[in-house]
Amino acid sequence: MKPRLPKIIYNNKAKSILGEINKILDSKITTGIPIENLHSLIYSRAAAVLTLNKQKISTDTQVKNVPVTPAWHRRITNKIDSIRRDIGILTQNQSLNPSSSVTKKAKAILEREQSLENPTATEILDHLKQKLKAMAKKLRWYKESNTRRQHNSQFSRSERSFYKNLESEDHEIETLQENKVPTPEAMKTASVPEANRPPSAAELEFERVHLLYDGMDPMMKPRLPKIIYNNKAKSILGEINKILDSKITTGIPIENLHSLIYSRAAAVLTLNKQKISTDTQVKNVPVTPAWHRRITNKIDSIRRDIGILTQNQSLNPSSSVTKKAKAILEREQSLENPTATEILDHLKQKLKAMAKKLRWYKESNTRRQHNSQFSRSERSFYKNLESEDHEIETLQENKVPTPEAMKKFWESTWGNRVIHKNTRWLFDERTSTSNLQTMSRVGIMEESSEEQIPLV
Structure with a gap:
């Protein structure tokens, strides 16, 4: 105790x-x-x-299960409180008779906030208000992102507890809405009879999807993806669930119940702007690893920069190319006072290193896959290895050119007579080298070679 x-x-x-x-x-x-x-x-x-x-x-x-405030929440709220305190001090300093302590604090704030060039007190106050608005927006976005992450994690662990908590949250929201005083617009809408109300977008989408898939073989219906859960999906799900409650009756056949539930899921996905594939079977699409995407993106970026710098060195580069090249030269300042040629050479070396890194990663990943496959099943490993060797041999067989193709290729290169240009500099070169003595031919005889090279 x-x-x-x-x-x-x-x-x-x-x-x-x-x-x-x-x-x-x-x-x-x-x-x-x-x-x-x-x-x-x-x-x-x-x-x-x-x-x-x-x-x-x-x-x-x-021990009570007290919810722990995340570090990002404390950090942002502390910044918001600090900005609000500064705004209050500056606002109080602009009054008629501010105290000496307020004036001293306001002076310290004005000296600290020097992000603008020669700012006035009003400009700094406006800057702090914009900063406060941005921080409040950032906090709201962090909260929504954290809620989505928690919902996704809870859904992956236990769907039952997820929907149970979701219903409790909806019940709390409905209780709060019931305690609120209704607006005149809400009272006006409530006074309209149910029969005269136009159908909502959720009702229309549910009816459209239900007419499209009702009576279809369940195995022939498209496979639905996982819902991207957010605030919009939550509100859509609430509307569709109300429509579904009105459709389900006692003693409904299992086929009709399945069709209604499928239509509900498809309607939620469509209203949430998610695409529904028309394929009825799941395809084993190879997923590109994250490291492959990351390195290829870097390679593409370096190639783009090399192309811009090369184009900028031409005779008449456009203004947009010059602007982009200037930004690249300002960004690539790893050397001391580098020239454009040095930066271009540095980028080419960087590209070569990244390509080598990608090749090494691919080989390492292939070895890892082979080791994993060998530990699971040696039979399938050797079977796939033989199929890979067969593919390589097939490619090599297809690459070997025929004698006719080789003859045609080299005839196009060496078979045609070439007429060289007889320009002035060639004549000058011949004249300048005409007095040079030609080197005499060296004859290598078998006897002299035997004398120099001892026999073993």
Whole structure:
């Protein structure tokens, strides 16, 4: 029944307190002390250290599942509170008679916020308001993203608990909406008879999908993908569920029930702007690994930069090419005062290194796949290996040219007579080298070779 003690905040003060309490504890512990008394002494030691360290001890004897605020939430809310405090100080400083402490704090804020060039107090105040708006938007986006992540994780663990929590959330929202005072528009809409109301988009989509797939063989219907769960999908799901409740009656045949549930799922996907494939079977599409996509994207980016720099070195580059090349030259400043040619050469070396890295990754991945396949089934491993060798041999057989093709290829290169240009510089070269003595021919005889090379 003793209160649960929190973790000690360890600092220099706590260290000295702990040393003093340990000395007191040593004098209290004797040989043959009962275990209950020993536990009581150790508990009293920990409680005394916490009290002297000015830490609160809760009176609860049980651990409560208190939701832990994420670090990103605390970080952003602290920034928002800081910006709000600065806005309040600057607004108060613009009043008629601000106090000296407010003026001093406002001066410190104005000196700190120097992101603009010679800003006024009004400009800094407006900048802080925009910053506050951006941080609030960022916090809202983080919350929605975290909620989606939690829902997806809960759905993958247990669909039953997911839908149960979803119903409780919907019930809480409905309770809040019931307690709210209705608006005149809502009262006006509520007064319209049900028969005179136009059908909603969800009702129309549900009817369209139901007419399309009702009576079709379940094995011939397209396979539906997993829903991308977000706030929009949640509201669509609520509307479609209400429509489905009105369609299901007691004693409905299992085929009609399956058709209604399928139409519900297809309608939710369509309204959530997700594509439904027309294929009825799942295809084993090879998924490109993340490392392959990452390296190929880098290679494409480097090739694009090389192309822009090469085009910029032409005679008449366009203004857009010059602008892009300037941005690349400013970005690639790994060398000291590099020229455009040096940066271009550096990018080419970088491209060569990335291509080598991709090739090494592919070979490593192939080895890993082969080892994994060999450990699972040697028979399938050797079977696939033979099929790969057969494919390589087939490709090599198809690549070997015929004698006729070889003759035709080399005839087009060497069979035609070439007329060289007789320009001025060729005549000058011949004239400048005409007085050079021609090297005499060297005759290598068999006897002289035997004299120089000893026989083994």
